[in-house]
Amino acid sequence: MTQNMTSRAWGELMLLALIWGGSFLSIRVALDEIPFVTSVAFRVGVAALVLWGWVALRRLPLPRDPRIWGALLVMGVLNNVLPFSLMAWGQLHIETGLTSILNAGTAVFGVLAAAIFLADERLTPRRALGVTIGFFGVAVAIGLENLSSFDLRSAAQLAVVAGTICYALAGVWARTRLTGLAPQVQAAGMLTGSSLVMVPAALMIDGIVVPQQSDTILAVGYYAVVATALAYLLYFRVLATAGSGNVMLCTLMIPPVAILLGAWVRGEVLAPTVYLGFALLIAGLLILDGRLFRQR
Template sequence: MKPMWVSKDYALLLILATLWSGSFAFIKVGVESVGPMTLTSARLGIAAVILYAWLRIRGYRLPRDARSWGVFVFIGLVGNALPFTLISWGEIHIDSGLAAVLMGVMPVTTAMLAHSFIREEPFTLRIGLGITLGFASIAVLLGPDALAGLTASILAQLAILLSAICYGASATFIRYFAEPANWPSLASGALFAAFIWSLPATLILETPWALQPEPQAIMAMFYLGIGSTAVANLIFFYLIPRLGANRSAQVNYFVPILGALWGVIFLKEQLSLRLLLALTLILIAVAVIQPRKGTPERSDNTGSGE
């Protein structure tokens, strides 16, 4: 029996979109006085503790077999530690709204990777059109500035795009190597592994004990750890078995829109015509690559986790 689309689930999906989209503005606030790797490690550490506590309260345990921890280690690096760091570094040089819109291409990168590396994924005209529109949106965002060389702004935008590719690779990996019935352990184990990945690099490269973060940066750390990562993961993995991966992935429509909106409202960022055009192209691309009605639910087009 297919899961029913009920008002509670719809409300949770909107809350999830708000939590993930808000992360871009809070990252922008955080990196003003905290290094990107320190911000990432703090976020992951807070979220890992919360999810592990929730895991134990619900009676689950982290598996001990090598295969499960191999999955955790890969997803922890590619789906959490690396993209979180890239986004945080990128937002030192670009607006949070631009970062949110760039991250909107994640479903497109997921489709591109799935149809490039997985035999069972046929390449169709619809997928090709969606990928083309996704690349067109990137070209619009980078604009003529890209021809002038690798400026800090261009490098930052490329870092955000690389993080979208990381999320796509992680989603594709989950599709084939993770057990759908074990989502709680997967979420907790991946965050724990991500924290282990990020902590040594943070201690070596940023010496966080010497930092003097502003109060708003500390607030940003806790929001990112509790809201955008721990609570958002719990909501997302609650929705997947109820709505299916495809319906849950519709959160990707809202994240770039809301992310750009929060930047305008709270950080006084500007919405340029180029940004609005790129956002439109991205939303069309995401709509095009979404599985058609009647297509079996799959988990290779999951949310960004941001």
């Protein structure tokens, strides 16, 4: 639903875009020292602790049905374990700015997944057009020539796209299995479920890894506490005040932040086709949003 945006809501939306845009750089900085499985374990584990502290502070009611906790575990796998791991591994081989652009395809896959699995989400002609243009934008950003000569970089880009598909499926799962649950409790439970998967996986695959460099420690603290735990709380606030239609605008605001930070801090340079793909993706998302059509 799209609601009228106040100046405060705009400010919170831009702050959320800045926070999530900066997460791509912080993850890449941490990956210079720690393995990607451990980086994800730090992210979900620390964020879960922070959110449970918030839940306890607000004295929010907890679910008692074991089936809900099982659904939260599945949600943690779909929304955290798989996409965080796929994207972290992908960032080892592609630029942070490109990762953020491919990540923006989440909204496109979300519309398609909802149309497939949810009876009340029809794929109207306008949505079908937006999805088609969005798909084309993702393909252009990846570069069709990269798929014809498949290599590690191509695999990394496809891994990021696979992560966005996981996000889309997680949205459907939440709609069907987690309705009526306080969003803060849902986020804390989801991150707990993902921690139960990622922490043992990190210990088995990487062993005990302790970051030594101050840049790594700050990066982990940023993407775990600020860009995951606190960003979830801000996201729920913006969602309640601005509506899901306006929150989609955040998807368009994140890549410019990530691109600028990647170029400034790590000297990344993206190919012109990447920007063309992002422009097409923006067009697809604006068509999906629909407000321009309503105004006309």
